[in-house]
Amino acid sequence: MSSSPQLVVHRDKDLMAQAAAARLLTKIVDAQAARGAASVVLTGGRNGNGLLAALATSPARDAIDWSRLDLWWGDERFLPEGDPDRNVTQAREALLDAVPLDPARVHAMPASEGVYGNDADAAAEAYAQELAAAARPENHAEVPSFDVLLLGVGPDTHVASLFPEHPGVRETERMVIGVHGAPKPPPTRISLTLPAIRAAREVWLLAAGEDKAKAAAIALSGAGEIQAPAAGAYGRARTLWLLDSAAASQLPRELYPPALA
Numbered sequence: 609m610s611s612s613p614q615l616v617v618h619r620d621k622d623l624m625a626q627a628a629a630a631r632l633l634t635k636i637v638d639a640q641a642a643r644g645a646a647s648v649v650l651t652g653g654r655n656g657n658g659l660l661a662a663l664a665t666s667p668a669r670d671a672i673d674w675s676r677l678d679l680w681w682g683d684e685r686f687l688p689e690g691d692p693d694r695n696v697t698q699a700r701e702a703l704l705d706a707v708p709l710d711p712a713r714v715h716a717m718p719a720s721e722g723v724y725g726n727d728a729d730a731a732a733e734a735y736a737q738e739l740a741a742a743a744r745p746e747n748h749a750e751v752p753s754f755d756v757l758l759l760g761v762g763p764d765t766h767v768a769s770l771f772p773e774h775p776g777v778r779e780t781e782r783m784v785i786g787v788h789g790a791p792k793p794p795p796t797r798i799s800l801t802l803p804a805i806r807a808a809r810e811v812w813l814l815a816a817g818e819d820k821a822k823a824a825a826i827a828l829s830g831a832g833e834i835q836a837p838a839a840g841a842y843g844r845a846r847t848l849w850l851l852d853s854a855a856a857s858q859l860p861r862e863l864y865p866p867a868l869a
């Protein structure tokens with residue numbers, strides 16, 4: 609792995625969401641100052657949406673130039689447009705509808721029952737092409753060099769829609785895949801692959817709650833990425849695990865001494 613993971617443990621999940629939102633805000637402002645624009649990959653799930661909701665209420669929210677922010681998704685539940693379970697629908701409710709984004713820079717993954725019908729593989733291919741079109745030659749990849757890629761972590765160590773031992777986690781060529789028979793509902797999804805995730809400058813993994821303790825311990829203790837996809841999620845410059853104390857409670861002592869809990 610290009611960078612060994614750094615851990616930040618917060619007292620509880622609300623504090624974790626607030627602190628992660630503050631961290632993301634600063635990162636976006638810095639990227640916009642350095643490069644003119646910023647790009648962030650959003651995740652589905654409670655922790656990712658908790659971060660977005662915290663950002664929505666931040667007094668410093670408009671330090672971000674929302675019109676110069678590209679948003680992408682790490683995965684999507686392949687459901688019809690506007691479905692309340694779609695990750696983009698939830699992100700819109702948590703934050704996106706409240707800020708002046710440039711709609712052309714909001715790159716939602718395709719919905720089912722749309723132009724691709726119920727063909728998740730065709731929808732995934734279309735999203736791969738959209739990513740490739742946004743990549744610059746200096747990115748040396750078929751996806752842009754995302755500033756921050758956010759990932760929730762499942763209790764089984766899944767990230768995005770890459771599940772342990774599932775075909776998607778073994779993908780080494782394609783950047784985006786259709787996922788079929790996912791163990792977390794709904795069964796049909798679209799997901800970035802590990803190679804796409806690893807093109808990001810920074811990957812931040814979010815895990816809160818007792819039910820994530822085992823997953824965090826496994827992924828951070830040298831597990832293989834096929835069995836523990838979260839172990840294969842790392843950034844080119846930095847990999848950050850943002851945890852609450854419950855999710856950190858089973859980490860090996862050398863990573864998180866109990867005295868700090």
Ligand SMILES: O=C(O)[C@H](O)[C@@H](O)[C@H](O)[C@H](O)COP(=O)(O)O
Pocket residue numbers: 651652653654655656683684685695759760761762763766767768769792
């Ligand atoms: O679409 C999804 O369901 C996700 O993107 C998924 O990978 C999620 O991030 C994790 O399951 C963690 O979810 P929680 O934060 O809700 O535990």
